[in-house]
Amino acid sequence: MTEMLLVPFEYEYMRNAMLVSAVIGAVCGLLSGFVALKGWSLLGDALAHAVVPGVALAWILGLPFALGAFASGMLAAWVMGFIRRNSRIREDAAIGIVFTAFFGAGLVLLTLFPSNIRLQTIILGNVLGIAPEDTTQMLIVAAGVLAVMALRGRDLMLWAFDATHARAIGLNTGLLQMLLLGCVAAVAVAAMVAVGAVLVIAMLVAPGATAYLLTDRFGRMLAGATALGAATALAGAYASYFIDGSTGGVIVCLQALIFILALVLAPRHGLLAARRARRQAARPAGFAA
Template sequence: MSEFLQQLLTPFQYDYMLRAIWVSALVGGTCGFLSSFVTLKGWSLMGDALSHAVVPGVAVAYILGLPFALGAFVAGLLAAGTMAFVKARSRIREDATIGIVFTAYFALGLLLISLFPARVDLKVILLGNILAVSDPDIWQVAIISAVTVGVLVLKWRDLMLFCFDANQARTLGLRAGLLHITLLSLLAATSVAALQAVGACLVVAMLITPGATAYLLTDRFGKMLWLSSAMGVLTSLAGAYSSYYFNGATGGCIVTLQALLFLAAFVFAPKHGILAAKRRLRLAAPQP
């Protein structure tokens, strides 16, 4: 028994694993908190767009020797501004605008990486490398997470109303334009934080899946916030921990766990799951 317990505690004997576990949990909790707003607003495509649009910013930052978080954040804001400009000045639908802009930014990032292959590691950008996270990267993630969570805690009611009905928010005197920019900025910043943990390819999963899962489990937004945050933290902890034994990608382990939780909620959620829907149909069917 003691040998089994020792095997379970082995990952905690390595400094790089301890750092990876707690940084993953921090990123997971922040993404889970924000994902409730993204799910309510219906911005899954926007999250996907920003997570890929930061790639050229990361490439430029690496080439110039700047912090990658700065380049990624600027690229994310530029992408969001480009989407807003194209949508306002053309007849193109929003989904098409998002698809055009994010693929253009992502392609630019890949082009820069191909032109400067010795300075930029494509695998790190696309898949992340939480096991090699450095002290400056940890500080970047911690600051981004603290600011994001702080703004969400202070403005969660206003942001909730804006996400649910922007017109109603304007009627009540809220500055919907400012709330829109705030949410976009937080989404871009959180994408940067999660980039280190899971890479550009899987950021969108951490920004969407916890909120979507919590949405199936409750009809109250306050409870949804706690559920999505808790799922983000727990799946990130478990994913980073289990990656040691699977010898697999940490981001892949985290997102796979989140997907399994979503699948469980999709089937077994007491009110909005598939089984619950079938029970309601049986009860509503006329008895012979």
């Protein structure tokens, strides 16, 4: 039985997949705390879809895919911000318009200029076939995100909680927003190769949303989301070998399952806890159970 459980570790592609998945899960989990706090779930969705035309243009121009994807993601973020600041359009509408427009442009480019780029790979990823250079890219992005958090993490935390106060004490809130957007875009680009543009959205949302239900302290929330992201990504990659299923899909399903458990069972903010609180509030004063 033990030998059977250790079989995935005998294959280099599985060891590599589990390593890359764990790194992606940890970094996405760390950023998901800020995404959940700022209400940027739709923004993560937009950035993940907006990289498609960048990848297509990079292939046409002979540039690295990561460069095109990152530039496309940051351009989409700027366009969404421009529309929100200079029109009556609500933020959710601006996000929906921009990311569908970028995604549609990517589809047009991929059909007009046929290439070896498969849309399915961009959308769903292929962590089992990830190239060494993509692994290196993901490690570099992870190191960059950790460096940003080490240098400006406290400022980002203050801005995430209260942008007005952060601006009042002299922090450059525009720079902080661009730093966080850049981190999210870079992670979305790097993770796109492994789990795909669609599934990276869940990895940028689910760990932070789960940790948000379990604690009221932001530091613990970030730590919990990071650990949860790494553990579920590693476990999902490992389990996908035995069930012969999509690695990214297994990871996201596992994260969704844990979120549902937290939603129901969280000691203070779960559905059962809220139900108990309502019952206690409805009891007459002095009533003994």
